[in-house]
Amino acid sequence: MMAKASFTRFSFSHCRSRAGVPADSHSLPGPDDTLRRTLSNGITVLARSNFNSPSVVISGYLPAGSLFDPDGRLGLADFTASALMRGTARRNFQEIYDALESVGASLGIHGGTHSAGFGGRALAEDLDMLLSLLGEILRQPAFPQDHIERLRAQFLTGLAIRAQDTGEMASLAFDQIVYKNHPYSRPEDGYPETLQAIRREDMLEFHRAHYGPRGFVITVVGAVDPQEAVNKVGQILGDWDNPSQPDNSALPPAPALTATVQEKVTIPGKSQSDIIMGAIGPQRSAPDYLAASLGNSVFGQFGMYGRIGDVVREQAGLAYYAYSSLSGGLGPGPWYVSAGVDPANVERTVDLIHRELERFVREPVSKEELDDSKENYIGRLPLSLESNAGVAGALINLERYGLGLDYYRRYPAMISAISVQDVFEAARHYLNPERLGIAVAGP
Amino acid sequence: MEDPVTRIQLSNGLQILLKEIHTAPIISQWIWYRVGSRDEATGITGASHWVEHMQFKGTPGFPAGILDRAISREGGNWNAFTFLDWTTYYETMPSDKIDLAIQLEADRMVNSLFDPEEVNSERTVIISERQGNENDPLFQLGEEIQSAAFRVHPYHHEIIGDQADLETMTRDDLYHHYRTYYIPNNAVLALAGDFETNLMLERLREVYESIQPGPQPPRLFRPEPGQPGERTLFVEGTGETTYIQLAYRAPTANHPDFFPCSVLDSLLAGPSSLNMFGGGISNKTSRLYQALVEKERAVSINGGLQATIDPFLYTLLLTLHPGCTVEQAVASIDDEIKRLQDTPPTEEELWRASKQARALFAYGSESISNQAFWLGYAEMYATYDWFIRYLENLQAVTPQDVQRAAQTYLRPQGRVLGVYQPKDHQEEGQE
Numbered sequence: 003m004m005a006k007a008s009f010t011r012f013s014f015s016h017c018r019s020r021a022g023v024p025a026d027s028h029s030l031p032g033p034d035d036t037l038r039r040t041l042s043n044g045i046t047v048l049a050r051s052n053f054n055s056p057s058v059v060i061s062g063y064l065p066a067g068s069l070f071d072p073d074g075r076l077g078l079a080d081f082t083a084s085a086l087m088r089g090t091a092r093r094n095f096q097e098i099y100d101a102l103e104s105v106g107a108s109l110g111i112h113g114g115t116h117s118a119g120f121g122g123r124a125l126a127e128d129l130d131m132l133l134s135l136l137g138e139i140l141r142q143p144a145f146p147q148d149h150i151e152r153l154r155a156q157f158l159t160g161l162a163i164r165a166q167d168t169g170e171m172a173s174l175a176f177d178q179i180v181y182k183n184h185p186y187s188r189p190e191d192g193y194p195e196t197l198q199a200i201r202r203e204d205m206l207e208f209h210r211a212h213y214g215p216r217g218f219v220i221t222v223v224g225a226v227d228p229q230e231a232v233n234k235v236g237q238i239l240g241d242w243d244n245p246s247q248p249d250n251s252a253l254p255p256a257p258a259l260t261a262t263v264q265e266k267v268t269i270p271g272k273s274q275s276d277i278i279m280g281a282i283g284p285q286r287s288a289p290d291y292l293a294a295s296l297g298n299s300v301f302g303q304f305g306m307y308g309r310i311g312d313v314v315r316e317q318a319g320l321a322y323y324a325y326s327s328l329s330g331g332l333g334p335g336p337w338y339v340s341a342g343v344d345p346a347n348v349e350r351t352v353d354l355i356h357r358e359l360e361r362f363v364r365e366p367v368s369k370e371e372l373d374d375s376k377e378n379y380i381g382r383l384p385l386s387l388e389s390n391a392g393v394a395g396a397l398i399n400l401e402r403y404g405l406g407l408d409y410y411r412r413y414p415a416m417i418s419a420i421s422v423q424d425v426f427e428a429a430r431h432y433l434n435p436e437r438l439g440i441a442v443a444g445p
Numbered sequence: 446m447e448d449p450v451t452r453i454q455l456s457n458g459l460q461i462l463l464k465e466i467h468t469a470p471i472i473s474q475w476i477w478y479r480v481g482s483r484d485e486a487t488g489i490t491g492a493s494h495w496v497e498h499m500q501f502k503g504t505p506g507f508p509a510g511i512l513d514r515a516i517s518r519e520g521g522n523w524n525a526f527t528f529l530d531w532t533t534y535y536e537t538m539p540s541d542k543i544d545l546a547i548q549l550e551a552d553r554m555v556n557s558l559f560d561p562e563e564v565n566s567e568r569t570v571i572i573s574e575r576q577g578n579e580n581d582p583l584f585q586l587g588e589e590i591q592s593a594a595f596r597v598h599p600y601h602h603e604i605i606g607d608q609a610d611l612e613t614m615t616r617d618d619l620y621h622h623y624r625t626y627y628i629p630n631n632a633v634l635a636l637a638g639d640f641e642t643n644l645m646l647e648r649l650r651e652v653y654e655s656i657q658p659g660p661q662p663p664r665l666f667r668p669e670p671g672q673p674g675e676r677t678l679f680v681e682g683t684g685e686t687t688y689i690q691l692a693y694r695a696p697t698a699n700h701p702d703f704f705p706c707s708v709l710d711s712l713l714a715g716p717s718s719l720n721m722f723g724g725g726i727s728n729k730t731s732r733l734y735q736a737l738v739e740k741e742r743a744v745s746i747n748g749g750l751q752a753t754i755d756p757f758l759y760t761l762l763l764t765l766h767p768g769c770t771v772e773q774a775v776a777s778i779d780d781e782i783k784r785l786q787d788t789p790p791t792e793e794e795l796w797r798a799s800k801q802a803r804a805l806f807a808y809g810s811e812s813i814s815n816q817a818f819w820l821g822y823a824e825m826y827a828t829y830d831w832f833i834r835y836l837e838n839l840q841a842v843t844p845q846d847v848q849r850a851a852q853t854y855l856r857p858q859g860r861v862l863g864v865y866q867p868k869d870h871q872e873e874g875q876e
Contacts, residue, residue: 054468055811057804099729104797106716106804108726123724125804155766156744159686166684168580271683273579305513306501316509319566322574342577374518381520381539388469389811391724 030383030410031393031400037228038407043215043242047235048397049228050221052390058126058224060136061394063117063402065250066212068190075200077192079212080113081153082205083120087111088149091142095149098135107132111139113190116332117217123391126225130234137238140213145205154197161194168276169342171267171443176278176338179263179439184254186333214244221397223390253333256282264440275345275444279355280338283432286330286403293420293428294337295328299375300367300425301358302326302339309358310339318354320347332402337432338439345444352440359435366426380414450820450829451642455650457658458630462820462829463645464637466813472638473537473817476550477825479633479662480626481530482604483755486665489614491606492622494527495571499619500534501525502563504556507549509563515545522814527604530754531825537814540639544648550634551652554627564616572612575605582688583762586680586865590692593676594758594861598669628659635820638813668755675857680865687765688865689774693854695759698752698826704838705850706750706759708798712790712847713781714748714761716801721818723809726801733761736781742769754826758861759854771864785851789844799840806836 036050068079087110088095102109107124109132124132164170174189181187191197218239222231259281284291302310307325314324324341339359343351386392387410400409451463480493503509516523519542525534536546578584588603595601605611634653636645672694696702710717715728728734728747737743743763750759765774809815823832 052811055807057807057811096730099727103715103726103728103730103801106726106801108724110727123726123808125807152738152741155741155768159744159764159767162685166582166686269683273576274573305510305517312510315570316566319569320573322570322577342573344573344576374514377518378520381518381542382522383520384469384539385471385520385522385537388471388813391811 030387030413031396031407032411033407036397036407037232039232041215041236041240043240045215045218045220045235045239045242046401047232048219048221048401049226049231050223050393050397051226051228052223052393053225055390056126056225057123057390058129058132058222058226059121059123059390059394060132060220060222061119061121061391061398062218062220063114063119063398064213064219065116065217065247066118066208067114067116068188069116069185069251070208070212071188071192073188074196075192075204076188076196077157077190078200078204078208079118080190080192081157081197081200082208083111083113083118084153085145085150085205086139086143086209088153089144089146090138091144092138095146098139101131101135105131109135109139115186115190129222129226133234133238140239141242143209145202145209147202150202150205154200157191157197158194161191161197164191166269168269168272168274168443169340171269172276172278172441175265175267175441175443176280176336176439179265179441180257180259180280180282180336182257184257211246211248214247215239215242216244216247217250219398219401221394221401223394223397256334259437259439262436262438262440265442267441267443268445269443270445272345272445274342275348275442277341277343277348277351277355277440277442278338279352279438279440280326280336281433281438282334283328283337284330284428285332285334288330288334290424290428290431291330292416293424294330294432296372296375296379296417296420297362297367297425297429298326298328298337299378300371301362304371304375304378309362310341310355313354313358314341314351320344320351320354324351348442348444356435356438359433359438363430363433363435366422369422372420372422372425376417376420379417383410383413451646452829453646455629455654457654457656458628459653459656460633460824461646461649462633462635462824463640463642464816464820465640465642466638466816469813470540470639471537471813472540472543472636472640473535473814474543474546474550474634474636475533475535475817475821476554477531477533477633477635477821478627479530479631479825480532480622481528482602482606483529483599484626484662484665485599485602485606488610489618489622490602490610491571491604492614492619493532493626494604494606495567495611495614495619496623496627497525497527497532497534498567498571499559499564499623500553500557502560502567503558504552505558506552506556512549516549519545521546529600529604529751529757533821535814535817537817543636543638543640547648547652551656554629554632555656557623559616559620559623561616564619568611571605572608575608575611578605582680582682582684582686582865585682586688586690586863589678589680590690590760590861590863591758593678593863594672594692595669597667598755599665599667600669600755600757625659625662628662629653629656630658631662633821633824635817635824637817637820672859675859676861678861678863680863681868682865684867687771687867689763689765689771690863691761691775691778692758692861692863693760694859695750695753695757695854697754697756698831702850702853703752705842705846706854707839708795708842708847709785709850709854710748710750710759711798711801712785712794714746716798716805717749718802718805718809719752719822720805720809720815721822722812722815723805725805732781732785733778736777737763737774740777741766742774742777752826771866775862779857782851782855785848786855789848792844795842795844795847799836802839803836
């Protein structure tokens with residue numbers, strides 16, 4: 003093809019990399035440029051320097067997520083995490099945010115499902131302030147009552163807004179179908195009733211029971227020497243101890259649907275309906291995770307959202323967004339298709355998606371389709387690691403799932419090795435078109 | 446901020462800006478067209494945005510499907526945005542794959558097909574996009590405020606366009622819009638990343654210099670008359686949450702008051718930057734957060750100032766606390782504004798605003814895509830020099846400048862006050 007010919011003729015002459023080293027090893031973190039240390043109290047620190055930017059990013063997590071929320075207090079993990087920033091034994095809310103905002107820095111912590119995650123950013127000269135503040139909010143929170151009430155009002159307003167959001171409500175309903183009686187059916191931000199029920203004592207107790215060094219991971223990326231970063235973390239958190247922290251609790255097995263279940267959440271006055279349909283997918287550690295992920299790319303991500311985008315948006319013109327998503331974590335995440343459509347077109351769209359799902363599990367994807375997605379996975383790696391935040395996220399990923407520091411160096415070969423048959427089996431392992439959860443939210 | 450940038454104009458009028466960055470093997474390319482919703486008369490509102498969509502539907506050289514597949518195969522990031530004043534397309538690629546993006550943009554500047562069937566298929570997609578927007582109370586409120594603020598100026602409609610025009614615009618309307626504005630002498634091409642300037646320039650000349658310039662595009666000249674008094678409007682909708690948006694007349698990016706207004710926004714609602722990538726920080730020590738959120742009149746407050754060619758709006762957006770009335774919340778905002786009108790801020794507050802801006806720019810500079818973004822973006826309403834001198838200009842703002850900006854721009858008589866409230870709402874309030 004004409005376009006291709008002129009492309010290859012000129013692709014190298016003017017674009018020879020001057021970054022000094024071959025592209026792969028320069029961009030991708032590995033054991034030679036990432037420092038990983040475990041402190042004596044169990045905290046894991048990962049550090050990688052980037053002196054091309056004057057800033058520094060910290061990021062991490064600890065096992066203090068909504069899995070530990072009692073049913074009647076759903077939202078407790080997230081509420082507790084947010085409340086940490088509201089005052090400590092040494093500084094009040096004003097002083098905390100003054101320290102941050104005066105220098106253009108940021109720090110936040112929120113509750114997820116398995117863990118509470120935190121992140122912060124500052125100019126490199128303010129790293130000590132950032133780490134010191136992090137240590138303070140983690141270890142000496144004051145949980146001031148007036149701020150708890152202010153947070154409560156904000157969260158309740160957030161839930162009122164959520165109740166009007168077709169995407170969020172479809173997602174909630176979907177989780178409740180496919181994860182029935184499983185902890186993943188519970189939203190991390192709870193419900194109005196459960197948020198109203200949470201008291202200061204509950205947060206104190208949650209903090210006492212779950213905040214500690216066991217399972218704590220922190221990354222520091224940016225204009226700082228890695229060993230120095232490790233030392234600084236050690237100074238702030240090295241002597242932290244909490245014998246109350248529980249061992250990791252195992253998840254119950256994921257439930258299985260025996261037939262398709264479809265639910266509608268009615269939200270009056272909306273111009274668009276949201277559809278979420280799918281099933282439970284793999285957890286990150288599943289042997290067929292990468293095959294499933296590549297399959298998902300072909301199915302509903304690659305280019306303008308893969309086959310789903312092609313059929314629902316490009317061909318039928320039914321939706322501005324239509325794509326599929328797979329997200330395996332410590333437990334098995336959902337594998338679903340999402341689309342936003344005119345309410346009059348819901349059934350037609352569900353049909354189209356259903357037919358594509360049937361095709362996906364009836365015949366393998368083509369080698370060409372799979373190669374396209376493989377090339378994308380490999381090619382985009384350096385771009386995702388462009389910023390300090392991107393690198394920090396990548397290191398968190400490595401640590402959380404035990405992938406190994408050399409993972410990104412091995413990654414291209416791992417991806418290349420996956421076959422059309424691997425993808426086909428992964429698709430059939432998780433997706434059964436006769437056993438789907440289908441959630442619709444709209445007028 | 447000292448950045449060596451090469452500027453050149455080709456014989457067909459195409460402006461090119463190039464900046465070498467060798468920190469990673471990545472190149473980001475942005476092409477900017479001086480066309481946006483401001484160029485749309487009634488009857489073709491949304492045309493610029495629709496043309497943007499059609500740019501992904503193929504040319505003879507890159508048929509639909511081949512184009513996005515080609516970029517995605519290489520692991521590139523890409524996207525496009527339509528704004529009031531401009532439309533931009535960018536690709537960020539591994540540096541040895543950038544030629545694909547170079548060819549693509551040159552090709553679709555001239556050869557987009559605008560196939561009638563594709564136009565009609567995209568009609569429903571864009572209507573679907575609009576419907577998704579309408580689901581959001583803040584879109585509904587923003588649309589009403591914008592149209593109330595601009596009775597005459599073509600800033601009055603949303604970028605996505607009015608439903609009526611989305612239903613009736615023809616293929617020829619769109620194609621005409623495309624041929625009028627997508628010409629090299631109405632465009633700016635910018636690349637930043639891991640290349641050598643001379644070689645890159647040589648390649649760009651090869652690909653672009655033969656494209657013929659077009660006649661200077663027509664512009665709508667409909668300046669908005671002065672607003673004669675405060676305008677208030679209400680949008681009733683579903684849900685339980687009340688939103689208040691105040692829109693004040695803002696200076697253009699080129700106006701000497703832009704930087705005092707930027708500092709004013711920092712003090713009132715927290716620092717923000719015009720970075721496309723890079724994120725922001727919290728605003729909990731800002732004056733309005735303290736007066737409204739800490740006092741339980743709002744659950745959140747945000748401010749925003751845009752860099753525009755003609756005067757647009759400075760907006761404050763507030764989510765009302767359930768225990769507060771609209772009147773109480775607005776009165777609190779008015780009190781804070783009056784405080785700033787009566788008494789200039791301290792030097793320390795201004796120093797803080799500068800440091801915050803410096804940090805936000807530092808965060809943005811990590812991304813090569815963001816650095817490439819600024820090359821062309823600033824050229825849309827000023828020149829790249831505007832960006833280079835941003836921090837310097839911000840630092841030059843005095844407390845008296847900020848006070849004067851508050852007095853000039855934050856008068857209630859010059860604003861549109863919009864309230865989104867639930868249907869059949871009961872006003873609850875404190876005594």
